[in-house]
Amino acid sequence: MTENATPTLTTDQLVSRVAAASAVWAATPYAERARVIRAIADALDAAGAELIAIAQEETALAEGRLQGELKRTTFQLRIFADEIERGACFDVRIDRPDAEWPMGAPRPDLRRMLIPIGPVLNFAASNFPFAFSVAGGDTAAALAAGNAVLVKAHSGHPRLSDATARVVQEAAVAAGAPEGLLEVVHGTENGVEALKHPLIKAASFTGSIPAGRALFDIANARPEPIPFYGELGSVNPAFVAPAAAAARPVEIAEGYLASITGSQGQLCTKPGVLFVPEGSPVIDALLDAAVPGPAPLLNDRIASGFVATLESVAEHGAVSVLREGAASRTAEPEATLLQTTADAVLADPEGLITEVFGPVGLVVTYADPAELAPIARSLEGQLTATIVADEVEGDLELARTLVPALADRAGRVLWNQWPTGVSVTYAQQHGGPYPATTASGTTAVGTASITRFLRPVAFQNFPDALLPEALRDGNPLGLPQSIDG
């Protein structure tokens, strides 16, 4: 039995506690919120050795990878703290009264901004025990937006979830935040109960398509439906153009293999399908390049899912094995490359363009670059799509046909870089049309993710003293204000 970070409370009690904290936190000045969030980041850094040791025991991820992930996590908290002090995310708009407003009727005094949406439920991911878990991006965004958070811990790292929560709770309270700013609930059924709870006002999720879809449907079937920001599956196709394939096969092959084997291929942005010209030297280079040895996957559920999905794609009539090792189809796999053709993909996209969560890639050969645009247009929604090409005619012509199709199908389109490694920045977009996400207008990474947990409200004809400070004349908080457009 796992000891909860806040032991002995029922799911209902945990939600109520989070809701009470959320009301206090929403009314806490932005500068205070930022100070608390920075204190949380400092405390997580200070507890790094202890937390990383637990993460290693529970996830089989390498120490260096976990160190980098914790650094990313605390950076993320700090950049979000900076963001709420800058204030552009609150989208303050002020329209002063205008008797001559050309619409045909006078314009009233209208003042609009984004306010906290209310208590957030965050379903943590298995594959990023820090950056997409208890203190990860969704939690950081929800806290920055002014909401308390209940995290549904992932069953793959329960002790780390509780240990992380304790560090966050102690730091937050010591910095003056209300008790209950962050709580953790364990268990699949408790997660569902929390999602149905009327006090929860938004939810986020990172995981598989079936689980994400089931939870999205529950969120929508509530008497009061709530926004559900699910980041689900993605295959992240990469298209290698002919001139690039001829000019730099080894660089492309090594870069691709590094991208699909990093973190044992358990990344939502892993480029699972690689399109290359038929007979291309990239294929020989893929066979020759060195790959890491066998290593365990995150947990038993992911390992059994991996072997089953890999077997089902490998047994497809149009698929052959390009490269595999003795351990490829085991719970501690090594890199596997399967091979098929563009014709086969067009004939059965669902059977072949499918996420295999582990160190596997499907190499798709094409006879004519003209085959690629129809495939790109037929793709399901993706987190990313990649073009590997040289800036020479031919490759550029192909790119011109691919870019509009890929921008239509994916949240992030890359040129000559691999999609794994999602930087936390101001312009980052980590999302995409369904099934990559359940909310294609949003991002799960980067500062733009904060607005998922905000809600607009306009005040009409209000006296200054009753307005939120951000909307008052004279701009007492100094936030960016858009005045009269």
Ligand code: NAP
């Ligand atoms: P998962 O099975 O989707 O689980 C994610 C979360 O949802 C967990 O908290 C889980 O609870 C909960 N859950 C699962 N099924 C549920 C249901 N029917 N009703 C209510 N809650 C449910 O994801 P996973 O364990 O991380 O990995 C499984 C597969 O997901 C992987 O093999 C991979 O294909 C995919 N995945 C994708 C991404 C991505 O970013 N796209 C990331 C990770 C995994 P419990 O843990 O308590 O069961």
